[in-house]
Amino acid sequence: MLKFILNSVSQENFQKVKITWYGGEPFLECGRIREFLKKMEDTKIRVENVFVTNGTILTRRCLNMLQDANVDYIQITLDGTKDMHDKRRIKLNGEGTFDGIVDNIITLVKQNFQIVIRINVDKRNKNSCIKLIEFLANKFDKRLWKSGLITIDIARVFGSPYSLSMSEFFEVKERMLSSAYDSDMFRAEIPAGTFVCFCDAEKSSKDNLVIDEKGYVYKCWNYIFGDNNAYGYLDTKGNLKITNPKSKDRYISELSLSNIMNDCFKCKWFPLCRGMCPDFRSRMFEGTEEPIYETGVCKNLVRNHVEFLLKLKLREAKYAESH
């Protein structure tokens, strides 16, 4: 991977590389990551790192690695309040992981690392996720939320028998956001282009790759570790060898908006919604996700969510005027 980055940088004259360390569990390999980043330092190329971790391991070695790295943010998942989380995320010895993760978040925040608390919601944990907001509001100082040092990212569990429909998910998400808003943890914004989802997999870029530990290269990180889904690999000289162009092009052409969801370009909610991510599109057309595009439900979801955010914004403006 290092050779590939160095080759790409010298050929394309990149100034910056952004790496999302994802697993498995990246903090199990802090030593190797540190070694890799040290080698990158010699190149004078700016490296920005994002860590997606389960938050259970935070050794001195990890902290040293993080302190030396240029960390954009660290994403850590909680699956609900302690009782729910500890039923779903247990150690080999049967103990729960909630308290340890929260302690590790506190340690990281004290060292000024930006933390994104990811909350994956499904049918089984939705009520607990709503309660989790209250727990987090009380656990962490308001200033941390206001400054953006801690933020929440609410996501829908997909591809499970317990997945919520998109309508159900947005209902839960809005309850969580309302609660977060009332607790001063969240400011209502309506960011263009980030509504629902948008994914780099549909870009035909040479500089945006998902690479697994064996060097296989993928378009979508939902399907890593199954080399059947890889579209190529990095050879020992750091060259990208494409072995399955179909798997690559599927995201760019077959699943593109212009190919299967052309109406999105005429939709008044575009670009607030960009037609969801290609993996969701693929699942919708395979019949494993609710066909919200074909039924037009997608437009209601976007409209309702924008109205919800506008209401919060209006409340904010009224509050500011009266103080």
Ligand code: SF4
């Ligand atoms: S709301 Fe529906 S039609 Fe409009 S851009 Fe989104 S997915 Fe496409």
